Each structure stands twice: as C-alpha cells, then as structure tokens.
C-alpha cells in the first residue's frame with residue numbers, strides 16, 4: 001500500500017514515511033492510494049471478532065509488509081486493551097461508547113495505535129523522534145499517556161491557555177518524563193498554525209525527526225475506522241445510520257473509510273456545535289473556515305477542520321456525492337444542555353457534551369426519516385466534563401478510576417505567546433539546532 005498527498009496524487013510514499021512525516025512536503029494530507037476493501041468472508045466472521053482481531057485484519061491491509069504481522073498483532077492487542085461498549089438507549093437508538101480507555105476519550109484509539117507504530121519505526125532510525133502536537137483538549141492527554149516513558153521519543157504538546165478543562169490540563173502537564181506542555185496564550189487554531197509552520201520549516205532538519213500526532217497523522221486516522229466494524233458487527237439487524245461528533249472530523253473520516261472498505265452503513269451524520277463549517281458546506285456547497293468559537297463541547301471547537309479535505313477526497317471531491325451520504329447538523333450550547341437534561345430524565349443515561357451533540361444529530365435525522373435505526377458515538381466520559389454536566393442533571397458524576405489519578409499532581413507548563421517564532425526558539429534551544 002502506498003500513500004498519496006491529496007494535493008498531488010503523484011507524490012507517493014510508504015506507510016512509514018507517511019507516519020513519520022505526518023504531512024506531505026506540498027502540505028497535503030496523506031491518504032492511502034486506495035481504501036482497501038475487505039472480503040465477504042471477513043464480514044461473515046465480523047460479529048464474533050474482538051476489536052484487536054478486527055484491528056489486525058483491517059490494519060494489515062493498510063500496513064502491508066512494513067510492520068511484521070506478529071508485531072502488528074501485538075500492537076493491536078496492546079493498543080486496544082480496554083473495552084468498547086455498544087448500549088441500547090431507546091428503540092432504534094444505540095450508543096457506541098469510545099471512552100473506556102486510559103484518558104476516557106476516544107482519542108486513545110488513535111493515539112495508542114500510532115504511538116506503537118512510531119515506536120516500531122523509530123527503532124529503525126537513530127535520530128531522536130519529537131512528537132509535536134496541537135490540541136484543543138483531549139488529544140494532548142491521549143498523546144501524552146500513549147507515549148509516556150517510550151525511549152527515544154519526546155512529546156511536545158501545545159494547548160490553548162484557559163480553554164481546556166482542569167482535568168484535561170492535568171493530563172498534559174503533570175506526567176513529566178518525556179512529556180512537555182506548552183501553554184499557548186491564544187486559540188487552538190493558533191496552536192495548529194504554529195505546529196504546521198514548524199513542520200514546514202524544520203522538517204528536513206537532520207538532528208531530530210519531527211512527527212505529527214494530530215488527527216492529520218494517518219496512523220491515528222486508520223484505527224479510527226476499526227471500532228465501526230466492531231459496532232456494526234454487534235449492532236444487530238436493521239439499517240444503521242451513524243452520527244459522529246466532529247471537530248477536526250478524523251473520527252467521521254474513519255467511519256467513512258470503514259464504509260468504503262465494504263462495511264454496511266446506511267448514512268452518516270456530521271454532528272457539531274456552532275463551529276458549523278461542515279454542516280454549512282453540506283447545505284450550501286461553500287466551505288468557509290473561520291476562527292473557532294468556544295463552546296461547552298470544547299474538543300469540537302475547530303474553525304477549519306483538518307480532515308475536511310480527506311472526507312471530500314473520499315467522495316471524489318464532489319459535494320453532491322458527499323451530501324447524498326452525509327447529513328450535517330449543528331447545535332448551540334443551550335440545545336446541548338437541554339438534551340443532556342432530557343436524555344437523563346428520559347432514560348437515566350448521562351451524556352457528555354460531545355456525545356450529546358451526536359445524539360441530537362441522530363434525533364434530528366430521525367425526525368426527517370421516521371423508522372430509521374442508528375448509533376451515535378459518545379467520545380468522552382461525562383466525568384471529563386463534569387463542570388458542565390453536573391449542574392445540568394443535578395447530580396454528581398462518578399469519576400472512572402482511570403481519571404482519578406490525574407486529580408493530584410503538580411502542573412508544569414511553559415507559557416508561550418501565540419507566535420511561531422517562540423516555538424522555533426524553544427525547539428532550537430532544547431535540541432541545540
């Protein structure tokens with residue numbers, strides 16, 4: 001399997017190069033040359049397969065012989081060593097809970113798979129691998145946790161000061177060891193712009209090997225398709241609509257890739273908060289990115305979604321083709337709060353703000369398509385956003401054990417202006433470039 005830049009299909013690299021470079025030299029995102037199709041026989045076995053088994057078989061198609069299959073199996077077993085839950089909420093409505101990993105958010109899937117691929121490849125290279133990552137909240141913690149203590153690898157996280165929850169901040173700033181947190185006095189978009197510039201300017205530097213861990217990295221994207229196979233395999237009969245809460249839209253892109261591989265998914269719903277660039281594109285055909293607006297579903301506060309181009313690429317860059325398979329809905333903070341309250345009163349199920357957006361998207365679709373059945377994706381444990389959730393439902397949300405440890409610990413971060421020059425100065429200093 002080769003990987004192409006979506007800006008220029010003639011740029012072709014190996015999986016290893018795509019993983020370690022993150023983004024192509026023409027600044028295009030990498031995509032597999034073609035999305036692999038799984039055999040009918042695989043789909044017959046699917047309902048009985050575990051997530052690591054699915055991950056291995058699907059992953060093998062993407063990785064080919066670049067990682068020995070025994071090592072790939074170990075990577076899948078280690079990366080996905082926590083449960084995925086599919087629960088029924090009400091007639092026709094199921095939730096896919098992706099928050100049972102170590103940081104209680106779905107980014108654990110991508111981060112844990114990618115970190116182990118990078119570790120495998122870095123064993124073949126003698127330069128120091130530096131993971132540079134911009135986060136609006138959850139990515140940072142997931143990346144830090146997945147790389148913590150890995151030899152030969154440093155992690156540098158940029159996050160917007162004051163715009164992440166206390167718990168999210170602790171997950172990035174209290175681990176120490178090979179993890180450094182840069183607290184940027186700006187927005188997530190500033191963080192993303194700074195890291196993009198660093199990749200452009202320092203990519204060819206000989207001393208260190210800069211690697212992106214954002215959702216733009218192909219090794220984070222690929223595993224985000226695995227759990228859709230698992231979910232559809234276990235969801236029972238009936239046509240399935242899937243609603244995904246989107247920020248950079250890597251999670252939805254993963255779902256669309258699974259469908260392209262032959263998985264039966266009836267329709268997709270791109271659900272988001274008032275950062276509604278993708279729903280607006282689907283409605284009007286005009287893509288107009290903007291500065292991100294802060295909401296209570298903060299991991300989705302993205303004004304220029306990184307994976308939009310990839311999604312469009314899968315639909316042959318044609319809006320009508322995309323709109324025939326994907327519907328978009330967006331919701332403001334009041335609607336999100338109200339839905340968390342209503343769902344709790346109706347079924348006792350506690351939604352986090354991101355899962356609530358996806359649940360709202362599914363219900364909006366059901367209104368126009370009565371009799372449909374579907375799954376919405378819950379991407380974070382409600383306890384991660386307890387400041388928002390608890391006042392709304394009027395009760396406390398118990399913290400999962402995985403998160404309790406992060407409540408103690410001393411914050412250590414380096415405050416930085418939202419300016420690329422500062423980031424470059426920091427890197428040059430740290431690595432004597």
Ligand SMILES: *Cc1c(COP(=O)(O)O)cnc(C)c1O
Nearest residue numbers: 138246247248249250251299379
């Ligand atoms: C990152 C994140 C999202 C958005 O996922 P994308 O792949 O960027 O669209 C949604 N919910 C939570 C909790 C997240 O951390």
